[in-house]
Amino acid sequence: MQDWLEGRIAIITGASAGIGEAIARDFVHRGARVVINARREARLAEIAQSLGADRVATVAGDACEDEVIDRLFRAASDKFEDEADLVVVNAGRGLNGSVTTSDTGQWEEMIRTNLLAAAKLMRAASHRLLADIEQSGNSWQQQARDIVVLGSTVGRHISPFSSMYGSTKFAVNSLAEALRRELGPKGVRVSLIEPGFVRSEFQGVAGYADDWFAQVVDRIGPVLTPEDCAEIISFIVSRPPQVHLSDALIRPTRQDYP
Numbered sequence: 087m088q089d090w091l092e093g094r095i096a097i098i099t100g101a102s103a104g105i106g107e108a109i110a111r112d113f114v115h116r117g118a119r120v121v122i123n124a125r126r127e128a129r130l131a132e133i134a135q136s137l138g139a140d141r142v143a144t145v146a147g148d149a150c151e152d153e154v155i156d157r158l159f160r161a162a163s164d165k166f167e168d169e170a171d172l173v174v175v176n177a178g179r180g181l182n183g184s185v186t187t188s189d190t191g192q193w194e195e196m197i198r199t200n201l202l203a204a205a206k207l208m209r210a211a212s213h214r215l216l217a218d219i220e221q222s223g224n225s226w227q228q229q230a231r232d233i234v235v236l237g238s239t240v241g242r243h244i245s246p247f248s249s250m251y252g253s254t255k256f257a258v259n260s261l262a263e264a265l266r267r268e269l270g271p272k273g274v275r276v277s278l279i280e281p282g283f284v285r286s287e288f289q290g291v292a293g294y295a296d297d298w299f300a301q302v303v304d305r306i307g308p309v310l311t312p313e314d315c316a317e318i319i320s321f322i323v324s325r326p327p328q329v330h331l332s333d334a335l336i337r338p339t340r341q342d343y344p
């Protein structure tokens with residue numbers, strides 16, 4: 087049976103840690119080539135070295151910068167001499183607390199990363215993938231093309247303990263479904279992945295108290311690993327081009343809510 091992931095060229099933002107790094111590793115192990123992005127250049131270089139420099143290109147920088155987004159696509163064609171056909175919109179960050187309790191000093195950066203950067207990349211990826219389909223004689227059935235967007239369970243079910251973060255993921259949820267309706271008929275799959283609790287650098291960046299998170303793990307754990315999410319994403323993008331698993335809500339089995 088054909089593995090539709092083998093030989094593909096993927097762009098992954100937020101790939102210096104957590105879910106993005108796990109996706110990059112899984113894609114490469116399954117025969118894809120990847121362009122990985124994050125702000126920590128040294129970390130990207132380590133990952134590239136461990137995966138094999140011939141299969142990985144790195145683009146360090148803020149995923150919200152237009153110039154960085156341009157470089158992602160250029161890196162794919164420069165390094166692999168072909169266009170990227172798979173874009174994972176993953177860079178993002180959490181924020182502990184609600185409208186009334188979260189740190190307002192972090193609101194702008196979170197909205198910028200989770201919503202603005204995501205929308206910019208979804209737009210750039212859409213234009214590129216559609217142009218590629220047109221140039222290759224509408225060959226969407228011969229070659230799968232994907233945009234994968236990281237939402238969250240709190241972007242589908244309202245959670246009072248992280249409502250500012252959740253609002254950015256509700257926004258991304260609506261953008262992904264709107265884009266799916268726009269691009270699906272033209273042969274591009276847009277998939278929304280909504281994980282529950284995943285242990286990564288996310289908890290530290292979001293500012294979750296260690297004892298609070300330990301209680302969560304006691305109550306609903308074991309929580310997911312980044313690799314659990316990567317495996318599902320690889321499954322989705324390795325379906326034949328005419329098959330689209332467009333939404334995946336992934337929870338630790340014992341997570342009742344959100």
Ligand SMILES: NC(=O)c1ccc[n+]([C@@H]2O[C@H](COP(=O)([O-])OP(=O)(O)OC[C@H]3O[C@@H](n4cnc5c(N)ncnc54)[C@H](OP(=O)(O)O)[C@@H]3O)[C@@H](O)[C@H]2O)c1
Nearest residue numbers: 100102103104105124125126148149178238284286287288
């Ligand atoms: N962990 C969870 O429980 C969970 C649940 C649901 C959804 N998610 C979503 O899944 C995605 C990945 O989360 P994660 O758990 O893997 O978090 P993580 O371990 O903190 O990784 C986040 C990644 O994003 C990068 N990043 C952050 N801001 C960036 C920016 N402005 N430009 C470029 N890269 C940036 C970080 O690298 P640098 O610091 O090097 O830039 C890092 O590589 C996020 O969208 C998150 O909202 C996570």
